[in-house]
Amino acid sequence: MKRRYLALIAILPLAAQAQELNPAADKVAAEQAAAAFAVRPIDESSPFFVQRERAKFDLSQAGQARTADANVAVYPKVKNSENAASTMVTRFFTDMFSSIHIGRLRQEPTTETLTIEPKSFSVGDRRELDTTYVVRNNTNKLLRLDFTTSQRIEIITRDASGNVIDKWSDDRAFKPQEGIIIINPKERIQYNETVPTRDMKPAEPYTIQADVVGYPDYSANKVVTPSP
Structure with missing residues (x-):
């Protein structure tokens, strides 16, 4: 040890x-x-x-x-223009299957409707017609509409020859200021206005057309015919 x-x-x-x-x-x-x-x-x-x-x-x-x-969808001002998504998709499949007719593949981004009341009237009894113009957003995104003045819509009345007999904006003043309207998904905007019947003639058809200013394809129209 x-x-x-x-x-x-x-x-x-x-x-x-x-x-x-x-x-x-x-x-x-x-x-x-x-x-x-x-x-x-x-x-x-x-x-x-x-x-x-x-x-x-x-x-x-x-x-x-x-x-x-x-989250904001800015659509072409003309829905069926060259830049529209539905146009490009349709063109792609049409070129691929040229012998097959292919319709619209999905619902339009917006739907426009115009209602005229009353449906039956005489020029002597009604000096004005009530119009309801609706633009509905059918998508899941916000729809943005841009404007250069305070005017948002235009309503034009034409006779059977296509001549303008009344323009809704002629007797109204609008401010030169830019503006934006946002339409939520699946919701709509609505405008209630009146159009005169003073230049209409009994038993003759007239076309009343409503548009979003600056968006020529966002329009709707109705044909009315005053009673004799």
Whole structure:
């Protein structure tokens, strides 16, 4: 037992001396220990980082503006124009299957209706007709309509030859200021106005047409014929 104790005492100085003679090993060990507690840089390709940055952007002013724009549908002023989605879809399938007639693939973005009351009248009894013009948003997005003046609609009455006998806006004044109308999804805007019958003649047909100003295809019309 005494011999083993003496041998251990003899080995300890040698081990300490070997450690002092190997500074490179000490440096490596120190670096490894430091690396274990070091803060690693963020991996920008990780899902957590991408989602966090996206959330920060969505909360910013620019992100909220982009979200608002994404929820507003600005449709072509002419629904069947070259830029209209329904036109492009129909053209694509028509070119692919030229021998097959393809109708409209989905509901129109908007629906316009015009109601005239009363349906039967005489020029002598009615000096004005009541009109109800409705534009309905059939989509799941907000519909935005832009205007350059305070006028929103126009109502024109034409005789059988197409001549204008009355223009609703002629005796009204509108301010030169820009404006916007937003129609919520599946909702509508409605205008109730009157048109005169003073220039109508009994038993002759007349076409009354209502339009959204600046949107020529957002229109509706009715034919009325005064009683003899």
